[in-house]
Amino acid sequence: MVAFDQLRDRARGGWLALVVTGLVMLGAVPYYAGLLPRESTELVGTGGAQYSVLVSSGSSGLSRLAGTNGALGLYWLLAVPTAYLLLAGWFALRARRTGLQQRWGVYVAAGLGLFAALLISVLPASDPLPYSWRTVTTPLLLLAATLLVLGAVEHDRRILILGGLGSAVAVYAGAAGRPFFVVPDTWRGEPLLSAAISPQGAVALLAVGMIACGLAWRPRR
Amino acid sequence: MPASGEPSGAAEHPTLRLDDRIHHRTRLGVLSVLHAVHKVEFTVLRDTLCLTDGNCNRHLAGLAEAGLIELSKSRGPGRARTWAQLTPAGRTALRHEADALQELLDHLDL
Numbered sequence: 449m450v451a452f453d454q455l456r457d458r459a460r461g462g463w464l465a466l467v468v469t470g471l472v473m474l475g476a477v478p479y480y481a482g483l484l485p486r487e488s489t490e491l492v493g494t495g496g497a498q499y500s501v502l503v504s505s506g507s508s509g510l511s512r513l514a515g516t517n518g519a520l521g522l523y524w525l526l527a528v529p530t531a532y533l534l535l536a537g538w539f540a541l542r543a544r545r546t547g548l549q550q551r552w553g554v555y556v557a558a559g560l561g562l563f564a565a566l567l568i569s570v571l572p573a574s575d576p577l578p579y580s581w582r583t584v585t586t587p588l589l590l591l592a593a594t595l596l597v598l599g600a601v602e603h604d605r606r607i608l609i610l611g612g613l614g615s616a617v618a619v620y621a622g623a624a625g626r627p628f629f630v631v632p633d634t635w636r637g638e639p640l641l642s643a644a645i646s647p648q649g650a651v652a653l654l655a656v657g658m659i660a661c662g663l664a665w666r667p668r669r
Numbered sequence: 670m671p672a673s674g675e676p677s678g679a680a681e682h683p684t685l686r687l688d689d690r691i692h693h694r695t696r697l698g699v700l701s702v703l704h705a706v707h708k709v710e711f712t713v714l715r716d717t718l719c720l721t722d723g724n725c726n727r728h729l730a731g732l733a734e735a736g737l738i739e740l741s742k743s744r745g746p747g748r749a750r751t752w753a754q755l756t757p758a759g760r761t762a763l764r765h766e767a768d769a770l771q772e773l774l775d776h777l778d779l
Contacts, residue, residue: 455717459706544743547710549752 457667459548461539462602465555466610466662468535469591472527473655479520525567528590532559551601558597562590588618588651606665610658617650683776686769688762690735695720695728700763703738703755711751729753737762 536556543549592614599608691700698718702709715725729751732738737759741752755763 455702455705543708544750547713547750548706549708549710551707 455548458546459550460602460604460665460667461542461550461552462598462604462607463662463666464538465535465598466595466607466658466665468531469595470655470658470662472531473588473591473651473658475527476520476523477652477655479523528563529560532556532563555594555598555601559590559594562593565590589615592618606661610661614654614658617654683769683772686765686772688766690737691732691762691766693728695724696732697766699728699732699753700737700755700759700766703753704760704763708752708754711753714753732759 533556536552539550539552539556543552592611595607595611595614597611599605599611691697695718699714702714702717711725711729714720714729715722718725720728729738729740733740733753736756738753739756741754743750743752
């Protein structure tokens with residue numbers, strides 16, 4: 449079985465997709481900071497405990513971003529197809545060099561297809577899609593979904609798990625009109641912890657995790 | 670126990686389900702490699718299975734004729750390359766072969 453493992457190892461290229469996806473997400477983090485400002489803070493007593501509830505007025509869905517943060521929208525519109533096209537080229541070159549080819553076309557086609565769906569979410573408010581759908585169709589969801597496809601193509605459970613985690617972070621960061629998180633009083637005054645559980649913090653953590661996993665899983669020569 | 674030579678009426682012996690088209694060391698090797706990786710170039714197959722060019726060519730042609738693999742050529746800088754990939758029929762045949770071998774191993778009291 450060692451020969452099969454070596455063959456599969458040599459054929460694997462998903463590690464670079466993880467690194468590139470992580471870098472693209474990391475590049476977006478500064479744009480998310482301050483995008484969802486705290487508009488109101490309420491103290492909610494529950495069983496005697498006091499909490500702060502941070503309420504956002506909107507979401508990071510691309511439909512909203514197009515109106516309120518053009519720079520972030522432009523970043524995604526340029527970064528995502530550029531990243532996928534570069535990956536497609538790298539996969540093709542790598543297949544020629546190693547003589548081994550996985551079904552990268554499925555992965556790239558899925559990514560570009562989902563990107564087209566994301567563009568649809570930029571439609572004006574009069575479009576038939578319900579608001580709740582449009583708020584979670586963020587580029588993060590796109591990246592998470594393509595990770596799931598990549599995991600299926602490579603038969604790699606680790607990438608599937610990362611895709612699942614990414615989907616959860618994407619939905620969390622894209623939710624709109626609901627409290628993003630409840631911060632117990634004991635956490636107030638803990639800036640690092642608060643930053644970690646903010647949407648941009650979650651995206652940054654996931655992005656760094658993906659880059660680290662990608663570098664750890666790259667095939668040995 | 671049925672007398673020798675008489676049909677037993679019970680399930681057939683697993684070796685009867687082995688596929689002559691692929692029950693060969695090289696052909697089984699080719700199909701198993703193609704099962705692990707979507708598309709493999711001719712030289713990688715040849716080197717992985719320690720074959721000569723002629724031997725590898727012959728078996729690939731036989732498998733392609735049986736509809737179990739698909740051969741394609743790509744052109745680019747340098748020489749033309751031959752790529753092989755499993756067809757759905759090949760995937761099914763390999764699975765049946767593996768099932769028959771597994772059943773045979775289960776029956777052997779080794």
